[in-house]
Amino acid sequence: MNMRTIIVGEKVEAVSPKSAAPLFVLYDDLDAEASKAWLVDRMLGAGELSAFYGPPGCGKGVIIEDMALHIAAGCDWHGRAVARGSVVYIALERKRLVERRAIAFRNKHGLRNVPFAIVGGVYDFRDVTTAAQIAEICREVEHKTGQAVVLIVIDTVSRALAGGDENSPKDMGALVTVTAKLQEDTQAHILLVHHIPHDSDRLRGHGALLGAVDTTIAVANGGAARSARVVKANDSEEGEGISFTIDSVEISQDGTTAAVAVPADAPPPPTSVGPRLSANAKTMLAILQEAGRDGLLTEEWNARSRDAGIGARRRADLTDARSILKRAGLVREYADRWRSQA
Missing domain, CATH: 1.10.10 (Arc Repressor Mutant, subunit A)
Structure with a gap:
């Protein structure tokens, strides 16, 4: 084993290197050619933390699942390249609806062998042991699909708090800590589905979540078309986004349908004299x-x-x-x- 020496005070001591991964990176070891890795080109960074949010009925659940399925299938999403890999969708509410939308996607696009896993149940994301539980599920998915998990969707923040207070710095801070641990354990992008207050268009709850996420994406229903736009981005351009409409696909002989997202041209700019400002x-x-x-x-x-x-x-x-x-x-x-x- 190679030995190296360090100077401690006036003494020189021999130190043997450890095989474990280093806990830090030195300034001179930084990669001069390092570039940002994208999960979805110019919208979501690989291995980061994001939050999609919007009012009820805006279509956020449909467009999030559509994006996740495109990532799992390795198909460009609204003309944007994706990093293919397994996706774990943690449906803490409406698991059956998530399943029906996946079936509708499969029927519409004719795709099979897509590494997309739906997880139901109750998980308390204030408890650090939850990170280990979800990480173990991800390892099982990777073993089953043969592809690394690149995206974990947590739907929704309210259910993930398991009765906790969204406005509490303690509860929201605990959720942020657990998701950070899950990121560390899986190296996957974590996407949180969240809501807005009834009288505002910001993320609901304590600001600890907004401070922790790398990207926030607001989903809105503009009438002729819906949109998903980057509002906050730590190290990329804001304003990036896509437009979509929603269609229904029959998934059962009894006439049951489920929603799918359909790409749409960006709606024309408003012709009004200007936005109403407070x-x-x-x-x-x-x-x-x-x-x-x-x-x-x-x-x-x-x-x-x-x-x-x-x-x-x-x-x-x-x-x-x-x-x-x-x-x-x-x-x-x-x-x-x-x-x-x-």
């Missing part, structure tokens, strides 16, 4: 416009907005106004710097 959103937009081409970092924008009286009593007012501006296409964010698009 007073807070108008003020925050004016602040950002005053900053000029360089824009503002998030905390800089927050600080100037607080000086204008926004968020002093309710911190979520800052997030809500920012979300309104992003959805209206009036602001863009990259690497934590915001710029006006108006």
